[in-house]
Amino acid sequence: MRVALLAGGTGGAKLAAGMQEEIGSDLAVIANTGDDVEALGVHVSPDPDLVTYWLNGEIDAERGWGIRDDTFTVFERLKRLGAPSWFGLSDRDLAACLYRREFLDAGGRPTDAQAQIARGLGVEARVLPMTDAPVRTQVITAAGPRALQEYLILDGGRPRVEGVRLEGIEAAEPTPEALAAIAEAEAVVIGPSNPVISIGPILAIPGMREAIAASPAPVLAVSPYVAGAVVKGPTDRFMEGIGRPTTAAGVASLYAGLIDAMVVDEGDPDPPPAEVPTLAAQTLMEGAAGRVRLARTVLDYAATLAP
Amino acid sequence: MRVALLAGGTGGAKLAAGMQEEIGSDLAVIANTGDDVEALGVHVSPDPDLVTYWLNGEIDAERGWGIRDDTFTVFERLKRLGAPSWFGLSDRDLAACLYRREFLDAGGRPTDAQAQIARGLGVEARVLPMTDAPVRTQVITAAGPRALQEYLILDGGRPRVEGVRLEGIEAAEPTPEALAAIAEAEAVVIGPSNPVISIGPILAIPGMREAIAASPAPVLAVSPYVAGAVVKGPTDRFMEGIGRPTTAAGVASLYAGLIDAMVVDEGDPDPPPAEVPTLAAQTLMEGAAGRVRLARTVLDYAATLAP
Numbered sequence: 229m230r231v232a233l234l235a236g237g238t239g240g241a242k243l244a245a246g247m248q249e250e251i252g253s254d255l256a257v258i259a260n261t262g263d264d265v266e267a268l269g270v271h272v273s274p275d276p277d278l279v280t281y282w283l284n285g286e287i288d289a290e291r292g293w294g295i296r297d298d299t300f301t302v303f304e305r306l307k308r309l310g311a312p313s314w315f316g317l318s319d320r321d322l323a324a325c326l327y328r329r330e331f332l333d334a335g336g337r338p339t340d341a342q343a344q345i346a347r348g349l350g351v352e353a354r355v356l357p358m359t360d361a362p363v364r365t366q367v368i369t370a371a372g373p374r375a376l377q378e379y380l381i382l383d384g385g386r387p388r389v390e391g392v393r394l395e396g397i398e399a400a401e402p403t404p405e406a407l408a409a410i411a412e413a414e415a416v417v418i419g420p421s422n423p424v425i426s427i428g429p430i431l432a433i434p435g436m437r438e439a440i441a442a443s444p445a446p447v448l449a450v451s452p453y454v455a456g457a458v459v460k461g462p463t464d465r466f467m468e469g470i471g472r473p474t475t476a477a478g479v480a481s482l483y484a485g486l487i488d489a490m491v492v493d494e495g496d497p498d499p500p501p502a503e504v505p506t507l508a509a510q511t512l513m514e515g516a517a518g519r520v521r522l523a524r525t526v527l528d529y530a531a532t533l534a535p
Numbered sequence: 536m537r538v539a540l541l542a543g544g545t546g547g548a549k550l551a552a553g554m555q556e557e558i559g560s561d562l563a564v565i566a567n568t569g570d571d572v573e574a575l576g577v578h579v580s581p582d583p584d585l586v587t588y589w590l591n592g593e594i595d596a597e598r599g600w601g602i603r604d605d606t607f608t609v610f611e612r613l614k615r616l617g618a619p620s621w622f623g624l625s626d627r628d629l630a631a632c633l634y635r636r637e638f639l640d641a642g643g644r645p646t647d648a649q650a651q652i653a654r655g656l657g658v659e660a661r662v663l664p665m666t667d668a669p670v671r672t673q674v675i676t677a678a679g680p681r682a683l684q685e686y687l688i689l690d691g692g693r694p695r696v697e698g699v700r701l702e703g704i705e706a707a708e709p710t711p712e713a714l715a716a717i718a719e720a721e722a723v724v725i726g727p728s729n730p731v732i733s734i735g736p737i738l739a740i741p742g743m744r745e746a747i748a749a750s751p752a753p754v755l756a757v758s759p760y761v762a763g764a765v766v767k768g769p770t771d772r773f774m775e776g777i778g779r780p781t782t783a784a785g786v787a788s789l790y791a792g793l794i795d796a797m798v799v800d801e802g803d804p805d806p807p808p809a810e811v812p813t814l815a816a817q818t819l820m821e822g823a824a825g826r827v828r829l830a831r832t833v834l835d836y837a838a839t840l841a842p
Contacts, residue, residue: 268633268637269577269633269634269636269637269640270576270633299606299608299626301606301608301609301626301627301630302608302609302626302627302629302630302633305626305627305630305631306630306633306634308655308656309630309631309634309651309652309655309656310634310651310654310655311634311637319606319608319609319612319626320608320609320612322609323608323609323612323613323616324612324616326575326576326577326609326613326633327576327613327616327617327618329576330575330576330618333576344616344617345616347617348615348616348617349615349616
């Protein structure tokens with residue numbers, strides 16, 4: 229089954245890893261690039277790279293991000309030279325971001341840079357940036373707008389979120405590769421990532437919702453809420469910030485009109501409204517087996533929805 | 536004694552290390568930037584960095600270049616992603632070059648980048664790029680012009696040299712810092728580096744010879760020939776390429792009209808002509824003691840020449 233999976237941070241990336249086990253190169257992950265940031269002289273693309281390291285098995289699975297057992301030699305040295313140190317990068321992680329910067333500076337597309345990175349690192353599935361245009365997610369707080377990584381790292385994700393602004397989104401368009409992946413998909417899956425800052429930017433690209441709606445494939449969302457709480461990350465802060473309930477029902481409200489069905493946790497206290505076909509399942513992805521199990525659940529459910 | 540030392544590769548850098556032991560922050564090294572190259576997405580400045588690592592003691596002294604016991608994690612990773620692999624950089628070395636690129640991209644001067652690198656790495660002397668303008672040394676061979684690093688690394692320094700071209704030299708000027716170091720010097724010393732591709736570019740900058748000539752300080756050159764042969768590097772190839780004898784006399788001919796005196800090896804078979812005051816001494820720099828001994832010899836000799 230060919231799948232186009234929309235993903236941002238850890239939850240979506242873990243589901244991608246499980247799906248790759250099941251369908252290999254039939255998986256295309258469309259990844260959020262609103263978190264991209266220039267730091268330390270390199271171009272960091274946190275979500276596409278996170279997905280890549282989950283897919284090639286180098287991820288520090290216990291921590292949920294970063295490359296396992298990587299060193300920080302260059303970063304430590306840069307700090308000694310006086311470089312800003314708020315954004316840390318391990319050596320192998322930095323290498324990809326340096327490669328990307330050089331690739332982009334030479335006029336290349338983010339899509340081709342990411343494809344080259346994924347290929348070099350032995351990833352079977354495709355990892356597709358949502359757009360080749362620069363989109364930067366900004367968090368509106370009482371103190372003013374903050375770039376997302378600055379909000380998460382420098383502010384510790386603490387200030388109350390009053391809204392989200394996606395800089396550059398009007399001029400962005402989905403890549404031909406992302407559009408093709410959606411058009412050819414037999415299922416479009418919205419991964420269990422932060423609906424506001426991970427999935428939100430993908431769906432906000434002009435033409436993206438339309439492309440998904442035009443696909444004959446069923447569209448499923450997997451709720452990031454497990455037993456009523458998020459496993460990791462500041463999802464609640466952002467759901468509150470845009471005035472939605474911090475529940476699966478709140479997530480469903482964001483995807484209304486776009487999804488055909490939803491997979492929620494079997495322990496969810498606030499499932500989507502009755503008009504959304506919903507499968508309640510065990511959605512916590514513990515270990516490789518847990519990731520594959522959820523992937524299998526989603527794929528099997530999608531098969532029952534096929535037109 | 537305040538010294539301005541012109542230096543390029545290993546010989547000049549070793550003498551710089553010896554001089555720093557003797558006069559500390561009274562030493563200013565004016566370093567060749569004609570070898571600079573963009574590689575792996577960073578800005579490599581081989582001679583200033585080589586001098587820096589000799590001065591802060593991190594140099595792999597046995598090999599004569601590179602940082603001792605450094606790792607190649609980022610470089611190996613870049614190769615895996617498909618980056619060109621002809622120019623290798625170890626992790627700490629790459630960090631400085633990445634820092635420099637970011638510094639320059641932000642509109643900073645090479646002089647300030649190098650000062651920051653040297654400060655961060657605990658160097659006592661000043662390391663001054665010869666100019667802030669881009670100068671690129673090209674080697675003319677039968678097969679056409681080659682960038683210097685490509686000639687040395689890709690061609691293995693083998694093709695016959697027919698000449699040297701210094702791209703950008705007409706528009707270059709000495710930095711205010713280099714001019715001040717020369718004006719304030721009590722001795723200007725031309726280090727035992729390759730006279731054609733290390734010292735040549737420094738002296739070719741419009742205004743540099745004039746600044747040295749205008750200084751009241753004595754100007755001494757230290758011959759890179761030890762017992763009639765170069766210790767390391769392709770000096771002979773380049774001396775032949777521009778039609779000069781591969782001897783101390785050949786070196787003297789290049790500095791004619793500029794130097795007041797010369798230090799040559801006591802075993803030199805072809806010393807400078809009689810009109811050049813010459814001190815014959817042991818010029819091989821073996822270990823830290825050898826570097827300090829030659830530095831002391833040069834400083835003492837300069838003191839006898841002071842106006």
